[in-house]
Amino acid sequence: DAKTTQPPSMDCAEGRAANLPCNHSTISGNEYVYWYRQIHSQGPQYIIHGLKNNETNEMASLIITEDRKSSTLILPHATLRDTAVYYCIVRAAGGAGNNRKLIWGLGTSLAVNP
Amino acid sequence: GAGVSQTPSNKVTEKGKYVELRCDPISGHTALYWYRQSLGQGPEFLIYFQGTGAADDSGLPNDRFFAVRPEGSVSTLKIQRTERGDSAVYLCASSSQGTDKGYTFGSGTRLTVV
Secondary structure, three states, X not given: OOOOEOOOEEEXXXXXXXXXXXXXXXXXXXXXXXXXXXXXXXXXXXXXXXXOOOEEOOOOEEEEOOOOOEEEEEEOOOOHHHOEEEEEXXXXXXXXXXXXXXXXXXXXXXXXXX | OOOOEEEOOEEEEOOOOOEEEEEEOOOOOOEEEEEEEOOOOOOEEEEEEEOOEEEEOOOOOOOOEEEEXXXXXXXXXXXXXXXXXXXXXXXXXXXXXXXXXXXXXOOOEEEEEO
């Protein structure tokens, strides 16, 4: 079963920041938080991941709470092309075979409106 | 290649037939994953290859499903005696060995069993 909880849907106005929450209250010390998104009829796209520090890249920022039980993905200036399903996933670090798979929930369907 | 390539993009087959789905990963990526995704659901893990060997095949639903990666590059997912319940989008992803960075997904093969 997925170890994360996300709201099923969210709306955001174009040009505004989109803040997508994720609850992972049972996360273990060696588990990373990953975010992917899936635009309609495409394969999932990796966005960002983190362990305990906040992370930022060209696509988004990831804010992880100090207790690591929740996180927020921030798209600073949402565009219409950011309309997609956003998945939050936790996975253990390391290269062992049974650590590599991703367990996906239902994600959050983000609609960016003009 | 520049990305993960999956062929065919669409496949319609009759119940009971055999199908093969192909995945061409990013050059140099030693890890390869197969997932399948039903409408409205997140991707579901099937199998993970590290090089030529299957490191984790715990997601294969039954013995009608089989996957190979004989030279550590291209992989083929094989489904025997297809059933209507096998209809889904089959996604392939690849990643570099030993990395905790995100996976790169292909656009998937939409399999329809009629």
